[in-house]
Amino acid sequence: MAVPTSTTLLKMENIPNKGRGLIAAQDLKAGQIILTESPLLLYSASPLFSPSPSPYCHHCFRTLPPSQIFSCPSCSNYLFCSQKCLSIALNSSHSSWTCQTLSHLQNPASPLSEKPSQLQLQARFIVAAYNLAIRTPSDLQALLSLHSIPNDDESDAIVYASKFIHSLISPFCPPHMNFSPQLAAKLIAIERANSFCLMEPYSPNGPQRSIKAYGIYQRTTICNHDCIPNACRFDYVETGEPGDEHNTDIVLRLIKDVSAGSEICISYFRINKDYSTRKRILMEDFGFVCECDRCKIEANWNEGENKDSDLPHVIFLSKFVCDKVNCAGTLAPLPPKDGEKCNVLECNFCGNLKVDSTT
Numbered sequence: 001m002a003v004p005t006s007t008t009l010l011k012m013e014n015i016p017n018k019g020r021g022l023i024a025a026q027d028l029k030a031g032q033i034i035l036t037e038s039p040l041l042l043y044s045a046s047p048l049f050s051p052s053p054s055p056y057c058h059h060c061f062r063t064l065p066p067s068q069i070f071s072c073p074s075c076s077n078y079l080f081c082s083q084k085c086l087s088i089a090l091n092s093s094h095s096s097w098t099c100q101t102l103s104h105l106q107n108p109a110s111p112l113s114e115k116p117s118q119l120q121l122q123a124r125f126i127v128a129a130y131n132l133a134i135r136t137p138s139d140l141q142a143l144l145s146l147h148s149i150p151n152d153d154e155s156d157a158i159v160y161a162s163k164f165i166h167s168l169i170s171p172f173c174p175p176h177m178n179f180s181p182q183l184a185a186k187l188i189a190i191e192r193a194n195s196f197c198l199m200e201p202y203s204p205n206g207p208q209r210s211i212k213a214y215g216i217y218q219r220t221t222i223c224n225h226d227c228i229p230n231a232c233r234f235d236y237v238e239t240g241e242p243g244d245e246h247n248t249d250i251v252l253r254l255i256k257d258v259s260a261g262s263e264i265c266i267s268y269f270r271i272n273k274d275y276s277t278r279k280r281i282l283m284e285d286f287g288f289v290c291e292c293d294r295c296k297i298e299a300n301w302n303e304g305e306n307k308d309s310d311l312p313h314v315i316f317l318s319k320f321v322c323d324k325v326n327c328a329g330t331l332a333p334l335p336p337k338d339g340e341k342c343n344v345l346e347c348n349f350c351g352n353l354k355v356d357s358t359t
C-alpha cells in the first residue's frame with residue numbers, strides 16, 4: 001500500500017506486532033527530509049480556564065508580538081498575531097461556531113471551570129474536532145481512520161470525559177451532524193494515541209519544556225516508535241512571516257542512513273529517558289511494550305549500570321542527545337548537499353548547530 005504522501009521515498013506496510021509503519025522505499029541518506037506535513041487539526045495547550053492568557057497566536061501559535069495584537073471581534077478572548085491570522089482563523093480554526101461554543105464553555109459559571117485542566121483540554125480538542133467535521137466532513141473521516149489503543153474509547157475516564165463534554169456542547173451541535181458521546185469518546189481515544197506536541201520556545205533558564213499546542217498529523221503519526229530512532233521530527237513554529245501557515249508543519253528528517261526496506265522510526269519522547277520511564281510512558285500512553293534493541297538490553301540492567309559502556313545505543317545517545325542546558329533534544333544532520341552527507345548536526349528542540357567531530 002502506498003503512503004498517502006507526495007513522495008516516492010516512503011511506503012506504508014503492515015509490520016508484525018506493530019500495525020502500520022513507514023518503510024524506506026529506496027536507500028535514504030542521513031539528514032534527508034523524508035516527510036513534510038501540515039496538521040489535520042491543531043489546538044491550544046492552554047486550559048480553558050487558564051490563570052494567564054496564552055502568549056501565543058491562537059491560529060499559527062507563534063509568540064504574540066508585543067504590540068499590534070488582533071482579537072476576535074465577537075468574543076475578544078482569542079488573540080492573533082496578525083490581521084492575516086485572524087482572517088484565516090475566522091474561516092477555519094476560530095469559526096463562528098467555534099467562537100460561540102468556546103464562549104459558552106468558558107463562561108465563568110460553566111461546570112468546566114471546576115474541572116482539571118486535562119478535561120478542559122479534552123473539551124478544547126472536541127470543539128476543534130467537531131469544527132473540523134462541520135467544515136470538512138472528509139477530514140473527520142481522516143481523523144477517525146487513525147489508530148487508537150484497542151478499546152481505549154471504552155475506558156472509564158474517557159467515557160466520563162466524553163459524556164460530560166458532549167453534554168455541554170450538544171446544544172450548539174447542528175442536528176444533522178449526529179455528534180454523540182460515543183463519537184466524542186472515539187475522538188478522545190484517537191487524540192491520545194496520535195497527538196504531537198508543539199513545544200514552547202527553548203530557554204536555557206527554564207521553565208521546563210512545556211507545550212503550546214497539540215497537533216494531529218495523519219501521515220507522520222503512522223511512524224512507529226523506537227528508543228533508538230533513525231529519524232526525528234523538527235518544527236519551526238516561530239519562523240516565517242505572520243500568516244504563513246506552514247510554520248506548524250512537521251518535518252521528518254533522518255538521523256542515520258536508512259537502506260531500502262528498513263522501517264523508519266521516531267521516538268515518541270526525549271530519547272534520554274531511562275528504561276523504566278520509557279516502559280511506563282509507552283504502556284500508559286500508547287498501550288504497548290517496546291521490544292527494540294535498546295530495551296532488550298536495558299531491561300536487564302540494574303539501576304545506573306553500564307551507562308559508560310561501548311554498546312551501540314550508548315554511543316548513539318552520547319552523539320545524538322543535545323547537551324545544551326535544559327534541552328536534551330535529538331540531533332540530526334542537516335540535509336545532504338549535492339548528495340554529500342553534512343557534518344553539521346541540528347537539535348530538534350533548541351535549534352543549536354554542532355559540528356559532528358566523529359565523522
Ligand SMILES: [Zn+2]
Pocket residue numbers: 057058059060061062080081082085242243
Ligand atoms: Zn498568527
Ligand SMILES: [Zn+2]
Pocket residue numbers: 072073074075076077078094099100
Ligand atoms: Zn471568538
Ligand SMILES: [Zn+2]
Pocket residue numbers: 226227228290291292293294295
Ligand atoms: Zn525501546
Ligand SMILES: [Zn+2]
Pocket residue numbers: 322323324327328329347348349350351352
Ligand atoms: Zn538542544
